[in-house]
Amino acid sequence: MLKKGSKLNSILTGTCPKCQNESMYLDKNPLHLNNILKMNENCSHCGLHYQLEPSFFFGAMYVSYGLNVAIGVAAFITSFFIFHSGLKVAFIVIIAALIISFPFVLRWSRNIYINMFVTYDPKTNKK
Template sequence: MLKKGSKLYSILTGSCPKCHQESMYFEKNPYNLKDLYKMHETCSHCHTQYMIEPSFFYGAMYVSYGLTVALGVAIFVISNVILNFPVKPTFIAIVVGIIVLMPVTARIARNIYINMFIHYDKNWKQNS
């Protein structure tokens, strides 16, 4: 169960990593591709600045790469090892799965990356 105060809550919901009170994104739906990366500059509750430095989220590309590799391996294991698909349909499943889940992977990578640097503060109201 996801509870406020955990890294997993912030990562999966895209909420502010410091206070968990609001979404960092203008549009919660990652499949609205034109707004996929549009974020608020700061949290309206705790005033945490999301763009810590210029080009901060370029580092999320490395996280995205790792997530995409893990996703490809998971799809391979499910389709080839468990479902016994031949190689060609397995390859197609991997490509389709990665393309379909790209917006979710991109958002989760950003969420993981910012949560590596900003931590939850249960006393954020007193520290603001």
């Protein structure tokens, strides 16, 4: 499932979508909030320029919106229907879930967005 060459591997690990040998981010830990969006300019292994065009990652906002809606719906269903909490508690759980997942969603949305445009190339690993 997370073998090299799969989109899911690149999305969850934050590696270069073309060669999957190097992290796209300067700091691999998404919980270091000061460095959460700092990315390398290019992949040192295959040379892929991560910023495919000016303001490329603005499109990741739409992916982030979808991920946040999914997390919010999952949090609501879990708290309201499974744990039978009230509406106020369910909405507090939604807000807490969104705050806790914020750094991960921010990175995942960028990873998903770039993987929509760049595919894995096994030839880049035969250097």
